[in-house]
Amino acid sequence: MSQAIALSHSPRQEARKALPWALAAGLSIALLLLQTMSAAARGAPESFADLAEKISPAVVNITTSTTVARNTAPRGVVPEGSPFEDFFREFQDRNNGEGGENNRPRRSSALGSGFVISEDGFVVTNNHVIEGADEILIEFFEGGELPAKVIGTDPNTDIALLKVEAEAPLAFVSFGDSDISRVGDWVMAMGNPLGQGFSVSAGIVSARNRALSGSYDDYIQTDAAINRGNSGGPLFNMDGDVIGVNTAILSPNGGSIGIGFSMASNVVVRVVDQLKEFGETRRGWLGVRIQDVTEDVAEAIGLEKVAGAMVTDVPEGPSSEAGIEPGDVIMSFDGSDVEDTRSLVRTVGNTAVGKAVRVVVFRDGKTQTLKVTLGRREEAQNAVPASQPAEPEEPTKTEILGMTVSEITDELREQLDLADSATGLVVQDVDEMSKAYEKGLRAGDIITEAGQQKLAGLEDLNKQIEGAKEAGRKSLLLLVRRSGDPRFVALALEDG
Template sequence: MLMQWLRGVVLVCIALSAGAAFARDLPQFTELVKQNGPAVVNISTKQSISPREMLPDSLQSPETDELFDQLMKRFFERDGGGGGKPFDFDSSSRGSGFIYSQDGYIVTNHHVVYGADEIRVKLNDGRELPATLIGSDKRTDVAVLKVDATDLPVLKMGTSAPLEVGEWVLAIGSPFGFDHSATAGIVSAKGRSLPDENYVPFIQTDVAINPGNSGGPLFNLAGEVVGINSQIYSRSGGFMGVSFAIPIDVAQGVIEQLKSKGAVSRGWIGVYVQEIDANLAQSFKMSKPEGALVAQVMMDGPAARALNQGDVILRFDGNPVANAAALPPIVGNTPIGKKVAIEVLREGKRETVTMTVTELPKDPKDAKASDAKPFLTTPVVGTLGMKLSDTEAGVLVDEVIGEPARSAGIAIGDAITQLDGQAVTAVAELQSIAAELSVGKTVAVLVNRGGSARFLAMKIEANARE
């Protein structure tokens, strides 16, 4: 009985000792918050909204409903008689930011201050100062403000490159307006590409980020800023364990450009790229998926004479290109006018081409794609599980009737312009190429879908060529 009791005491002591050791291994954020909290600010904005903007879509009348428009116009006018001005309704929002320099430059998110008529910054010491917007960049979601103050506390800028998945990070901000709230977590992933955010390889964390945290700093355990909290993934509007921060390595170049000239210039080569999966890698005779596959080359872009559809960009100006998402930030940060070397995989062989990087147009969509041509159909012919017809844009898919087209993801309306690396301008050419393909071989098919080019992987099956 005594031995059992002693054994229990020993086990309890071991458990307590292990728990204490585990607690000692956990990071302590108290000093980090004390040292850096004073340089984190709360940002509030006001924006005037017209009465019509306040109406939900279901209450906004179509242009033909003049009677309803007149009624709403009179309702929202001061004197009710049609002679006054509409009321101004103020919409307010809150966010976070941090002091970048002692002379009053402050960094936050573009979306925090976008469209604001008035911006105010609340400092840690209680002062509330009006702020001027120096510049804002939608593509990276970075904005720079200026307040009239000196000798302000500033944060130490770090680098996001050495961050590792699993590393501890800390955020300070004002979620829901609660000033100087600290939350901690780990780096969940790096280099995340989000829809319509091609120029930012986001840092994904599980740090609790909520409305109001936007624009606040993300720290490593050395107390250095490694990111700017920007977005969350949520189905409820609140934190669900997935947050995204702009890497400080990306943000700093933007910040300096905004400070110096109020706008951002980016490098551009004029290509659309796509990811390479295992099937596409096989079709391009690659040992593994890597690089950025050139799906479309802009006729007026710098790459028009250097790159071809089907090239796989492996290195750009000495930088390895791990995947399609990695290329836009590398190109965007390249100095305009610089001549760069690009290593590509072309028809199974590595080659190096050169080109000069130019400035990204205000709207790159205005540039002309290399394969944009009108449709002009002729009689339908069947091959590779598709019914096809000749067009001036390539071979038009009129119907998907079987394999291998169905498994490849080919859709009605696609225009096939390339098969197995060979250009296709007519159904007869496609049939001739298909007849030479070995059963079981995976080939790349280049299609134009809705004006955008894309490669698909197609595995040739027996009896599929007729």
């Protein structure tokens, strides 16, 4: 009987006992396969050795030499005017000797990095690596040195293009598309950190579209180690394409803390192409002064979404000829939506000089399209903003919207150094508890427009306030000038 029972329990019962173990084993295998596939999807390399070997011949060390006049004054040793100043000067003169060897100009050297982008010897680096240099020497990974000449520089993006003359074709690397790089992608940096030439570091893309200080900034942030001397070196993706030029680090002590910045390749390519063709940059110029659109500004002018770039001033140039006016919000440029002022500046700068583009502006509650032929920014750096002429009426003063404002008098015109043609209202005082004070308005500011209408007197301001309230607006848009610089301020009507 026991044998029969034993036979009856097997093989069905054994199969039941084995099922959970089989499922568990299958699940483990499935998880392992999933992890392997996930790692492959992330592109996590087992080693960077093959990539480093592939791209190293195109990466170069750069040494610059500059003549520096020797400063014989005892500055930095004793304070200027100190009773010991003469003593230290005499001591220095005795050691240097009048016209002696130590008094001659000296040579100063600096180190940086770069990379070859063509077999005929074009080299990309940072402008600050070679700026002011008398001599530039390029050292190659596989040995040998060559002098380089400067083809062109662009301080705005800190990019320089050099050229060397070699007897044989040089190894070079190509630019990749920085716009398709994603946060988390693996990257590799190579350069000459702290003089330790041809050093490799690896990390990931930590962030994209970083802005540091310039109008054309588009930096890739990475945690790959970047130190002094890495400037001008390449940042590679895993295909061996250059997606950035290592430019700056964020550091409290001068060393890498894992926050480095590389100028995105899609910016660099445009600059390099222009430097190669013209020896200088040629950026498009729209000819407007602009500011970002905020929520209260959008509400004040009836704009449905917070987007675009608000025009604060229009000097003589492409935009004035096309009919763009202060108070317009540029919503689209050459078929591309405008998110904010930074995106507009970059897009315009990347557009060809002389190109006729369509610009969509929001004005008086509706959009309209204007055609603008772009000028060249480099030729318009000193453009003077246009004035807004009109005649003031009899001067009066009142308290409104948390401010004490008055019409312009000859006395105020002289005190504030205003042009004879200047119009508007002068802010004489601001209640520190008011919304106007919170928004930065101060005594001496000139309010030239309200509700995108020019102000000739206080009555004009009152009309705009009443009109805004009747329209259900919570705020009124003011155009304020301080020392000639204009900005729009959306001021809440509750103080009125």
